[in-house]
Amino acid sequence: MANSKKMDQVILGLLSHENLTGYDIKKRIDGALKFFWGGSYGSIYPTLSQLEDEGKVMKEYQLVSGRERIEYSITTKGRDSLRQWLVNPVEKDELRYETLLKLYLGNGADMETARVHIKGFEEKCIHELGVLRMYEYNLKNNLNEEDHKYYYLTVRFGIRTYEAYIEWCDEALKQIDMWK
Amino acid sequence: MANSKKMDQVILGLLSHENLTGYDIKKRIDGALKFFWGGSYGSIYPTLSQLEDEGKVMKEYQLVSGRERIEYSITTKGRDSLRQWLVNPVEKDELRYETLLKLYLGNGADMETARVHIKGFEEKCIHELGVLRMYEYNLKNNLNEEDHKYYYLTVRFGIRTYEAYIEWCDEALKQIDMWK
DNA sequence: CTTACCATGTAAGGCGTTACATGATTCA
DNA sequence: TGAATCATGTAACGCCTTACATGGTAAG
Numbered sequence: 001m002a003n004s005k006k007m008d009q010v011i012l013g014l015l016s017h018e019n020l021t022g023y024d025i026k027k028r029i030d031g032a033l034k035f036f037w038g039g040s041y042g043s044i045y046p047t048l049s050q051l052e053d054e055g056k057v058m059k060e061y062q063l064v065s066g067r068e069r070i071e072y073s074i075t076t077k078g079r080d081s082l083r084q085w086l087v088n089p090v091e092k093d094e095l096r097y098e099t100l101l102k103l104y105l106g107n108g109a110d111m112e113t114a115r116v117h118i119k120g121f122e123e124k125c126i127h128e129l130g131v132l133r134m135y136e137y138n139l140k141n142n143l144n145e146e147d148h149k150y151y152y153l154t155v156r157f158g159i160r161t162y163e164a165y166i167e168w169c170d171e172a173l174k175q176i177d178m179w180k
Numbered sequence: 181m182a183n184s185k186k187m188d189q190v191i192l193g194l195l196s197h198e199n200l201t202g203y204d205i206k207k208r209i210d211g212a213l214k215f216f217w218g219g220s221y222g223s224i225y226p227t228l229s230q231l232e233d234e235g236k237v238m239k240e241y242q243l244v245s246g247r248e249r250i251e252y253s254i255t256t257k258g259r260d261s262l263r264q265w266l267v268n269p270v271e272k273d274e275l276r277y278e279t280l281l282k283l284y285l286g287n288g289a290d291m292e293t294a295r296v297h298i299k300g301f302e303e304k305c306i307h308e309l310g311v312l313r314m315y316e317y318n319l320k321n322n323l324n325e326e327d328h329k330y331y332y333l334t335v336r337f338g339i340r341t342y343e344a345y346i347e348w349c350d351e352a353l354k355q356i357d358m359w360k
Numbered sequence: 361c362t363t364a365c366c367a368t369g370t371a372a373g374g375c376g377t378t379a380c381a382t383g384a385t386t387c388a
Numbered sequence: 389t390g391a392a393t394c395a396t397g398t399a400a401c402g403c404c405t406t407a408c409a410t411g412g413t414a415a416g
Contacts, residue, residue, distance in 0.1 A: 006281065007403090010281070013286075022369085033284065035275070038404095042371090043404055065412095066413070067412060068412085069368090087293050090278045093276070093301070096275075097216045098186070098270045099273050101186065101189075101216060103330050104330055105196070107331075110263075146287070150286065153283060153355065153356075154280050154284050161344055161345070168341075171336065172337075184375090201395070247394065
């Protein structure tokens with residue numbers, strides 16, 4: 001129950017402020033949602049069909065310069081369903097970091113390996129932090145637009161998190177050096 | 181490939197420094213690993229059988245005060261397999277926070293709901309931070325023991341992370357008040 | 361002309377939780 | 389006596405990724 005799928009809510013949520021194709025949805029997921037959520041075509045398209053069967057979305061076939069596209073829009077029933085999910089309590093927030101798993105399970109069996117994993121992790125964090133800071137910069141100038149406000153909050157979450165991760169990396173590397 | 185199961189490595193890693201039953205393994209997962217990993221009996225016991233078939237662990241039936249238990253130990257082959265995985269690059273670190281999903285998708289449709297979710301999240305963080313600080317306190321006095329060092333690093337990771345989360349919660353709540 | 365992007369979808373198969381089933385011991 | 393903990397396992401079922409299959413357009 002706590003592990004039920006959320007793709008329907010993700011789609012409904014995205015459609016609640018603009019019409020999108022399945023392809024567009026994937027781009028949104030890989031963009032703004034990337035930091036805290038994921039999803040592939042193999043899960044998007046079937047969910048879209050299911051939502052249509054349930055009357056929560058409507059599709060419209062279009063031909064834009066010879067290219068076929070199916071644009072989905074949310075229905076009243078879809079909005080109701082979304083609103084309900086939104087007020088329900090959060091079921092699960094989870095983190096699965098293989099880096100920490102290797103660190104813990106490796107148990108210092110090979111200190112150099114531990115260092116390599118932490119450094120790799122730090123590099124990734126620095127990169128992602130840069131991306132988020134760009135988002136933040138762009139969003140700050142448009143905070144009056146209602147639909148950017150909450151996006152901004154999630155970006156701030158990512159920034160604070162990555163900053164903390166990077167600080168931890170430095171602390172951990174120093175600590176390991178001391179233990180040598 | 182990037183989504184292959186890790187339960188075998190988790191078990192091998194835990195067995196690499198003490199013999200355990202399936203039940204014990206579950207307790208370790210719900211304890212020290214809880215912050216960054218998970219797993220249920222339905223995944224532990226079958227993996228244990230599989231590892232035995234592969235010759236990576238050995239089992240020993242015991243009767244402790246009338247209670248049957250099966251204690252597993254790691255074999256040389258198991259240690260080799262673990263060592264290999266440990267040096268392989270990290271495939272995936274991921275975060276799935278429904279709290280952020282609701283915040284982003286809700287898009288301020290209901291500010292009060294957003295506040296409630298953030299406050300709920302903050303409470304959970306404060307609680308978890310307390311638990312981790314206790315772990316930290318206990319570990320600090322035993323840092324000379326080799327097998328506590330890396331555990332300590334993962335605890336420090338959790339502490340820094342939760343501290344950052346809590347700061348974000350306060351910032352976000354203030355921000356939302358300003359937007360009212 | 362070729363690479364990148366737009367666009368939709370299915371099938372196989374693995375992963376992992378939940379619920380079920382069972383039973384002994386310890387502690388209050 | 390009842391609740392909590394110790395202890396092992398299976399079955400059903402859902403979720404999701406990966407890989408496959410196809411084909412058009414835009415840009416360099």
